[in-house]
Amino acid sequence: MSADVRRAPHTRAVPRVRRVPRVLSIAGSDPSGGAGIQADLKSIAAVGGYGMSAITALTAQNTRGVRGVHVPPSAFLAEQLDAVADDITVDAVKIGMLANAEVIGVVAGWLRRIEPPIVVLDPVMVATSGDRLLDADAEAALRDLLPLADLITPNLLELAVLAGAERASTWPDAIAQAEAVSSATGARVLAKGGHLDGADAPDALVHAASGTVVSFGGARIATTATHGTGCSLSSAIATLQAELGDWEAAVGEARRWLRESLRHGASLEVGGGHGPVSHFAGLWSRGGVRTAPTPDEIESEWWAGIADVRAAIDDLPFIRGLADGTLAREPFLGYLAQDALYLRDYARVLAEASRLAPDAAGQAFWANSAHGSLVGELELHADWLAGAHGPGAGDGEGPIDGGRTGTHGTSVDGPAASAASVADPLHAAATFAAEPDAATTAYLDHLLATAARGDYAVLAAAVLPCFWIYVDLGERLAAGEFGAQALDPGHPYASWLATYSDPAFAHATREAIGLVTRLAADATPERRAAMHRAFRISSEHERAFFAAPLALH
Numbered sequence: 001m002s003a004d005v006r007r008a009p010h011t012r013a014v015p016r017v018r019r020v021p022r023v024l025s026i027a028g029s030d031p032s033g034g035a036g037i038q039a040d041l042k043s044i045a046a047v048g049g050y051g052m053s054a055i056t057a058l059t060a061q062n063t064r065g066v067r068g069v070h071v072p073p074s075a076f077l078a079e080q081l082d083a084v085a086d087d088i089t090v091d092a093v094k095i096g097m098l099a100n101a102e103v104i105g106v107v108a109g110w111l112r113r114i115e116p117p118i119v120v121l122d123p124v125m126v127a128t129s130g131d132r133l134l135d136a137d138a139e140a141a142l143r144d145l146l147p148l149a150d151l152i153t154p155n156l157l158e159l160a161v162l163a164g165a166e167r168a169s170t171w172p173d174a175i176a177q178a179e180a181v182s183s184a185t186g187a188r189v190l191a192k193g194g195h196l197d198g199a200d201a202p203d204a205l206v207h208a209a210s211g212t213v214v215s216f217g218g219a220r221i222a223t224t225a226t227h228g229t230g231c232s233l234s235s236a237i238a239t240l241q242a243e244l245g246d247w248e249a250a251v252g253e254a255r256r257w258l259r260e261s262l263r264h265g266a267s268l269e270v271g272g273g274h275g276p277v278s279h280f281a282g283l284w285s286r287g288g289v290r291t292a293p294t295p296d297e298i299e300s301e302w303w304a305g306i307a308d309v310r311a312a313i314d315d316l317p318f319i320r321g322l323a324d325g326t327l328a329r330e331p332f333l334g335y336l337a338q339d340a341l342y343l344r345d346y347a348r349v350l351a352e353a354s355r356l357a358p359d360a361a362g363q364a365f366w367a368n369s370a371h372g373s374l375v376g377e378l379e380l381h382a383d384w385l386a387g388a389h390g391p392g393a394g395d396g397e398g399p400i401d402g403g404r405t406g407t408h409g410t411s412v413d414g415p416a417a418s419a420a421s422v423a424d425p426l427h428a429a430a431t432f433a434a435e436p437d438a439a440t441t442a443y444l445d446h447l448l449a450t451a452a453r454g455d456y457a458v459l460a461a462a463v464l465p466c467f468w469i470y471v472d473l474g475e476r477l478a479a480g481e482f483g484a485q486a487l488d489p490g491h492p493y494a495s496w497l498a499t500y501s502d503p504a505f506a507h508a509t510r511e512a513i514g515l516v517t518r519l520a521a522d523a524t525p526e527r528r529a530a531m532h533r534a535f536r537i538s539s540e541h542e543r544a545f546f547a548a549p550l551a552l553h
């Protein structure tokens, strides 16, 4: 190798760090899917890139060996390369099988013209099976291509050819050859020990210009599924280098990923020879392979899933009587007394959701809702239970004072001046005088137990029906869906009904729905199911809660 192939000082742009790098593989096709462009595309995707491929040659091969090689006209390779580069920014290039000198010439010309920011060259010469993938007379042309690469990833045999030496018999010899190639080309060289004998499979990243040798150790994995390891590793490094902008980090992560994929290769049961690695094994086990519903889909599924409960609530004599004003005062006050008891602990449960929230937005939302439940909503109860409103109350039947915005978990700017305060011991005594009935106890037990279990997402799902079912009822009452009487300002429970259709509460409910459905969309299927169960159970408690006043009186 002559010194003039040493690469000029690096003048190209520093690699751009990119979240989903666009990586082009220039390589041969392996129809059995374990090596070549098929392995490259899988590897690029597995480590987080967008893969593209320009095919240099078609092979007819499987895990046992190569039966044939067909090299299309090199002009067509040039067309493929130009088609990609004319339209797409290529963040990194991986080069594999090049077949012959003519193909090498096309690739070299294209690289010189496009100057991709990252070029990883796997100098494929002979397949694992022993079949040639590069004409013998093309080795000199390949050497001339080396200076156009940033990283060269030869196995021991390829390293010896590039160094013009015998195959290294020891690992230090291999590193010395890598240093010679790096020095002659200016590129980094990853010497690969996959073909070494012994218990270890080391690799070493050698950079002569900076005099660095970074060793990567690791026990040899006992498997015959090693077809395409070189292709896979080099594609993964190209992708990770484009993302991380650090060769040592890129090689380290690519190796960890390849080792994970090697360990699972045999389980694919592909072929009777050297099988492929399992490129997505880690992703499959960590991320699963099923799709997740979107927050919008969860919203409609969960809402439709409680259609029976909602219909049953609509039909309750309590709701009907509340809507048309025929509900007697006693069950209504009984309901309010239970609701006051409910809200006091509901606020505690919301405060727990705030404590568990992993982000400040969630923390603030639930804390605000806890405050709203106590200050906004409970104070209305206190008014009613102290006899300030409604039929038979001293001041007649008018709606309550304006300015009250907090109900069922909405924020309030401050209690209305005339509101009875739950902080007032006398009012508090009246507000919380009742004994909790069975429905209140059961609902609160469910919420408090869910809070105690400490799963934030499940707790958030459990508190949602109290927002959602109330707002829905309120909007439909206000729209006259339960009869025009509900719209009459003279309705005996007008002030109460007004709280149901409060816009601030509707806004908070939208926020709660968004927050919970986003949590559900991001959750594992098991956790999402647990959230859905908690949501459904709370909805059933809502129905029982509305049914209780007339069941008792």
Ligand SMILES: Nc1ncnc2c1ncn2[C@@H]1O[C@H](COP(=O)(O)OP(=O)(O)OP(=O)(O)O)[C@@H](O)[C@H]1O
Binding pocket: 035, 127, 128, 154, 155, 156, 192, 193, 194, 195, 201, 202, 203, 219, 220, 221, 222, 223, 226, 227, 228, 229, 230, 231, 232, 233, 255, 258, 259, 262
């Ligand atoms: N049995 C194994 N256990 C652990 N790592 C291995 C094993 N076999 C290969 N590797 C690793 O796989 C990568 C490819 O190494 P190898 O030396 O086999 O290259 P290659 O011959 O170019 O690959 P290919 O099999 O695709 O031709 C290296 O990181 C190497 O350390």
Ligand SMILES: Cc1ncc(COP(=O)(O)O)c(N)n1
Binding pocket: 027, 028, 029, 030, 035, 036, 037, 059, 096, 097, 124, 126, 127, 128, 129, 133, 226, 227, 228, 229, 230, 231
């Ligand atoms: C198209 C193509 N490219 C590269 C290889 C090398 O991979 P391996 O050495 O694992 O057979 C191959 N077999 N086929």
